[in-house]
Amino acid sequence: MLTIAGRTFTSRLIVGTGKFASSAVMQAAIEASGTGMVTVALRRVDLNDPGDDLMAVLDRRQYVFLPNTSGARNAAEAVRLAHLARASGAGDWVKLEVTPDPRTLLPDPVETLKATEALVKDGFIVLPYMNADPILAQHLQAAGAAAIMPLGSLIGTNQGLLTRFQLEIIIEQARVPVVVDAGLGAPSHAAQAMEMGADAVLVNTAIAVAGDPVRMARAFAAAVQAGRDAFESGLGVTAPVAAASSPQSGLGFLR
Amino acid sequence: MMNMKIICNGAKIAVEDELSLAMFLRGKGLDPDTVAVACDGAILARETYADLRLREGMVLEVVRFVGGGASC
Amino acid sequence: MFADLQARLAAVSAPEVERALAAHRVGIDGLIALLSPAADAMLAAMAERSAAITRQRFGSTMQLFAPIYLSNLCQNRCLYCGFSADNRIERRVLTIEQAEDEAAILHDRGFSHILLVAGEAPNRLGVDYLEALALRLRDKFAAVSMEVQPLSTGEYARLFKAGITGVAVYQETYDRGIYASLHPPGPKRDFDFRLATPARAAEAGMREVGIGALLGLADWRAEGVALALHLAGLRQHFWQTAFTVSFPRLRPAVGGFTALAPVSERDLAQLLFAMRLFDHDIGLLLSTREEARFRDGMLGLGPTRYSAGSCTAPGGYGNPALPGEQFAVGDHRSMDEVSAMIRQQGFDPVRKDWDPSFQLAVAQSRQVV
Numbered sequence: 001m002l003t004i005a006g007r008t009f010t011s012r013l014i015v016g017t018g019k020f021a022s023s024a025v026m027q028a029a030i031e032a033s034g035t036g037m038v039t040v041a042l043r044r045v046d047l048n049d050p051g052d053d054l055m056a057v058l059d060r061r062q063y064v065f066l067p068n069t070s071g072a073r074n075a076a077e078a079v080r081l082a083h084l085a086r087a088s089g090a091g092d093w094v095k096l097e098v099t100p101d102p103r104t105l106l107p108d109p110v111e112t113l114k115a116t117e118a119l120v121k122d123g124f125i126v127l128p129y130m131n132a133d134p135i136l137a138q139h140l141q142a143a144g145a146a147a148i149m150p151l152g153s154l155i156g157t158n159q160g161l162l163t164r165f166q167l168e169i170i171i172e173q174a175r176v177p178v179v180v181d182a183g184l185g186a187p188s189h190a191a192q193a194m195e196m197g198a199d200a201v202l203v204n205t206a207i208a209v210a211g212d213p214v215r216m217a218r219a220f221a222a223a224v225q226a227g228r229d230a231f232e233s234g235l236g237v238t239a240p241v242a243a244a245s246s247p248q249s250g251l252g253f254l255r
Numbered sequence: 256m257m258n259m260k261i262i263c264n265g266a267k268i269a270v271e272d273e274l275s276l277a278m279f280l281r282g283k284g285l286d287p288d289t290v291a292v293a294c295d296g297a298i299l300a301r302e303t304y305a306d307l308r309l310r311e312g313m314v315l316e317v318v319r320f321v322g323g324g325a326s327c
Numbered sequence: 328m329f330a331d332l333q334a335r336l337a338a339v340s341a342p343e344v345e346r347a348l349a350a351h352r353v354g355i356d357g358l359i360a361l362l363s364p365a366a367d368a369m370l371a372a373m374a375e376r377s378a379a380i381t382r383q384r385f386g387s388t389m390q391l392f393a394p395i396y397l398s399n400l401c402q403n404r405c406l407y408c409g410f411s412a413d414n415r416i417e418r419r420v421l422t423i424e425q426a427e428d429e430a431a432i433l434h435d436r437g438f439s440h441i442l443l444v445a446g447e448a449p450n451r452l453g454v455d456y457l458e459a460l461a462l463r464l465r466d467k468f469a470a471v472s473m474e475v476q477p478l479s480t481g482e483y484a485r486l487f488k489a490g491i492t493g494v495a496v497y498q499e500t501y502d503r504g505i506y507a508s509l510h511p512p513g514p515k516r517d518f519d520f521r522l523a524t525p526a527r528a529a530e531a532g533m534r535e536v537g538i539g540a541l542l543g544l545a546d547w548r549a550e551g552v553a554l555a556l557h558l559a560g561l562r563q564h565f566w567q568t569a570f571t572v573s574f575p576r577l578r579p580a581v582g583g584f585t586a587l588a589p590v591s592e593r594d595l596a597q598l599l600f601a602m603r604l605f606d607h608d609i610g611l612l613l614s615t616r617e618e619a620r621f622r623d624g625m626l627g628l629g630p631t632r633y634s635a636g637s638c639t640a641p642g643g644y645g646n647p648a649l650p651g652e653q654f655a656v657g658d659h660r661s662m663d664e665v666s667a668m669i670r671q672q673g674f675d676p677v678r679k680d681w682d683p684s685f686q687l688a689v690a691q692s693r694q695v696v
Contacts (some may be wrong), residue, residue: 018323026322041323044264044316045290047283054320055289070323080298084318087291087298138566172352175563234346234356251371253624254592 002200004177005093005125005146007064009036012194013224014066014179015217016204017041023057025213030058033217037064039095039202041071042085055089066127068095074108075115082119094119095149096128105155109136113143120144129181132163137170137178148174149202151182152193156205158185161192171197187216187223194227195235263315270309277304280317290319329502332359332549339363348372353604358555361601362548370597377600377629380607389669390610390632390677391662392440394474395429396641397421397460399653401446403515405499407544407577407584409653410446417650419641420451423460430464432644436636436662439469439678442495444639444653447476447515454482458489465490469678472535476514477524483531494528495537496521497573501553502545505587509544522557529565536561536568537612542595543577543586551598555605562606571610571632574598578616578655592621596628603629618657619668626672635665 002009011034018041020026030038040054058065067085072078075098082094096119098111107129113136119126125146130136132150140148150170153159160183161167171178177199184190190201203220210216259272270279276299280287292299293316299307336359344366347357360366361373398420401410409416421429426443433441443460445452457473464471472493473486483494500506503518510516525536538557540550558570574595577586590598599611613622613630615637622633638644640652660668666676 016323018321020322023322039323040320042291042318043321043323044318045283045285047264047266047268047317053286053289054322056286065320067320068323083298084291084293085320087301088319089288089291089301090320168352173563173566250628251374251596251624253620254596255621 002177004127009064009200011035011221011224012200012228013190013221014039014200014202015207016202017054017058018204019208020213021208023054026208027057029207029213029217030063032214032221033207034221035063037066039066039068039204040090041068042081042088064093065090066093066095068097068129069115070097070099072098072115073100074098075111075118078111078115079118079122082115082124083122086124092123093125094127096126107131107151109133112136113139116140116143116145127179132166132170134166134169134173137174141175145176147177147179147199149179149181152180152189153183155182157183158189158206159183160185160189161196164196167193167198168196187219190220191223191227191230194224195230197231200224259309259311261309261311261313261315264317274309275305276307276309276315279309280304285317285319290317292317329504329545329549329553332552333546335359336363336548336552339365341365341368344369347604348376355552355555355559358601358605359552361604362551362598364548366597366601367593370593370600373597373600373604374628377603378627380603381629381631382627384607385631386675387627387673388675388677389626389630390440391438391635391665392442392470392472392632393433393436393438393634393662394442394444394637394639395426395433396444396639396643396653397426397456397475398445398448398452399641400448400451402449403447403513404511405515406509406511407541419649420448421641423456423463425642425645426460427463429642429644430467434467437666437678438662441468441471442493442634443471443473443475443491445473445475449476454478454485457486457491461486461489461491470535472537474537477521478527480527480531483528483533487532492533493535493537494525494533495539495571495573496524496528497537497539497541497575498522498554498557499541500544501540501550501557505545525557525561526564529561529568534569535571535610536565537571537573537610539573539575539612541577542574542590542598543588546588547590547594547598551601555602558606558609569608569610570606571612572602573612573614575614575616578657592617596625599625599629615656615658619660622658622665623668623672626669626674633665633669635660636662 002012013033013035014037015030015033015035016039067090069078069081072081078098096115098108099105100108112128116126116128127147127149128140128145129149137148153162179200179202180193180198181202184203185206193201207213207216259270260267277287287304295314339360343360347353347360350357399410400418400420404411404413470492473491474495506518525538528536540554576590611630612632614634637656640649643649669676
């Protein structure tokens, strides 16, 4: 079971609610994913065409709403967005995103750390989106992050775990859950992250834009479960070199 | 009487005198329980929506959740 | 807990050991496999892997240091120790000046890493003494570590500021029952206080913290697992601290204590290799307790730091005839002889890898002093 900030989740898949063709498809895909937590974004209401209310479509008793601060370019903007999200009745959870570079949407480590410190002080449960930097992971944990969300590769590139070696260090050193975010384009990517020992993964685009989002959600759920089972049952390993089966030299000095 | 004007989400809107914020939101088809409102820059507590009377020149920002969210 | 660990160790099968040997990273389960009786048959393969990791992480180097015994006074009565208050030995506390003289001798012999060692007698050798000595030594040595009585976080912070950069404190044994039986009532009897000491030193900002177990007191395999758990917990909280591990084997000492659970050279080698596979970055110490033949053979296979030319009696460098040693050393060669052996095997003996002037706290306090 995944536990973040004292709350337990049976599924280790977190699903984003963006980019779905319709509310109905989103609702069905989220249901199929088995997730207990969904990310949502905060936007100005179009007064001429309010459209569907997400909070009416998704049952808040069934899903923890994890509002993000997407669009924030610095700590101050992210903090304001988080407070607006709390005022919208989503609770204290926030997925902190500070992305000043619109081209790469890479998270700003300095501003993310500042915002984490400020939001923790304000009583938020903060899950910062971060580059896969093990030292930054330490600082964010020390600042009180409830979980950390390192990226696998650039947003939207579907390139999988290009940050594998840093992710391994982050996971090994982590004192809070590690949720791999960004770049997971296929269920196999999610399985790899889980096999490495990640506590959970967050997926949106790969499900939302699939030909059949509901079935793809099911595929991700199965991959996450498979990866976790493999991790917990102890993976067989690939030897770095052909292992000499019985080297005998070199220990003749022992008495 | 629609002789008072406020600015909401960047647009000038004529509203009745003495209209409460909660009534204004309902009039726009919004559930006050699912939106957040900043009034002249300050984020309002939900409990104040019913009692807050709109005044001439007030600047409102009304936001709510939309699909979105993950970085991937 | 010790009994549980022993049961798990006994149940390990050969394929589990092979899996741990081939793993990119070894967790606690893998470590248990590597410390098990089943792994003994694969000791050569463990040595090979340990050597490869050590070379990759530390290069072909061996750090050298020497201890300075400041005092053999001790209020504890540990049954295995030559300094025990129950033993009738000649007791001596070096004056600050005498300690400086000993340090000067080591400095002349080429040492720049020294370890200040003392029995636990805070009334005669407390924080004031250590602070005064550290302030006098820090300009002459690249690193001054200490292995003395457990202190508070504040005291460690004070000594760090004075120029002490490393603290070693060994749990002796992680088996609570055996610990209690070997430590009669006295300050050292508090198992948990001692267990929390490395964390206090790390919290105070010490660059390096050493932990260890005295081999020969309890089942060494379970001891190794317990120590690894201790280490892993420390790493989680103090990621900026460098950690070292030491596995001193009981040596003959005044008092005539015989090992309760003897550990062979082969056992010690397995323990060191397993620890290297478990933690690629850990500093592994091998002291002059071990014989020259063993230390020569282990070079490059896992250890990263050797003591050399050690004398364990206070004042013993200036006056080698002085009695009152803690234990009898097994490798009597000088620093130069050990260095020559290291070079001959194609490794670089490192006498200095840090300069205290890099350290902000010291640099600032030096301006004030």
